[in-house]
Amino acid sequence: MHIAILEDETTLAEEVKLYLERDGHSATIFVDGEALLRALPRETFDLFILDWNVPKINGYEVLVRMRKNLRMIEPIVFLTSTDAEDEIVAALSAGADDYCIKPIRLREFSARISSAQRRVQMTNAPAFGREKEILGYRFNPITNLVRFDDQDVTLTEKEFALASFLFSELDRPLSRNRLLIEVWGSTGPELSRTLDVHIAWIRKKLHIGASGSRARLVAVYGYGYRLMQTFPEE
Known part of the structure; x- marks a missing residue:
């Protein structure tokens, strides 16, 4: 998958990008929401990782625009701090598919991404109809x-x-x-x-x-x- 990372913490963004590339994905980092939104008409992504607190246009507003204005259906995983329950609920209600709490545990994070990828692949698959x-x-x-x-x-x-x-x-x-x-x-x-x-x-x-x-x-x-x-x- 080609994945967009919206994260302004350079060290964390590079760590996530490296880990995704080790799993066979490609990734592009954006340090503010405005830059990511500008890239959408000219670059195709299979999945988005959004941090809430980024400059110019925050991750939540990017999520809302992607879902409501642009009608995008690609999976979106939110990054949030451990005490941000309100952020989690708001992001999920606005259309996020999943969330991952900082500090990121890389094995768990990888599993979240793999799960999102499976859901994309199974969108048209039938529900439980056999064992x-x-x-x-x-x-x-x-x-x-x-x-x-x-x-x-x-x-x-x-x-x-x-x-x-x-x-x-x-x-x-x-x-x-x-x-x-x-x-x-x-x-x-x-x-x-x-x-x-x-x-x-x-x-x-x-x-x-x-x-x-x-x-x-x-x-x-x-x-x-x-x-x-x-x-x-x-």
């Missing part, structure tokens, strides 16, 4: 059975639909409304509590809670949920 394995979890849509760690767990129909969708969108923050539409086909306060109950059950049944060794299903404050692949400490 499929993700992170060692094998999903059988005929029996609503999930096999992992030499055990079989049978889920209810809605639990299976929710777990299947979360695993198919691994590492992607998903809004509450998106989850409700995908699984229940509707939204509303009464279904919001139902979603939380189902989240609690699949965390327990599939071992994807706070101590999950392969993945953890975490809340994204003020937005929804995200199934995150876990990594050993770097």
Whole structure:
């Protein structure tokens, strides 16, 4: 992929660029939002990495213009500081596909980029229609059975639909409304509590809670949920 990096911290930008190139991608660095927007009519990018706090036009405004004004659909990964929950929610609500918290853990960052790339490649692929394995979890849509760690767990129909969708969108923050539409086909306060109950059950049944060794299903404050692949400490 050809990737645009909007980051004015030179050391970090070069580190990210080098790491992407090691993974087989090409990358161009932009130090302010205005420069990136000027480049869009003449250069094609497959993915964008945007930092919020950059000169002239900040990353959030660049995101809004790309999604609303330019109607761009390429994946966008936001970089944000550890205490910027409001920024995360705003970016996701404006159309960002994912976010990565500074300081960047490079292995995790690489996985986020790979996940975004997979989603692009699978845009037109059918949803779970046959048995499929993700992170060692094998999903059988005929029996609503999930096999992992030499055990079989049978889920209810809605639990299976929710777990299947979360695993198919691994590492992607998903809004509450998106989850409700995908699984229940509707939204509303009464279904919001139902979603939380189902989240609690699949965390327990599939071992994807706070101590999950392969993945953890975490809340994204003020937005929804995200199934995150876990990594050993770097």
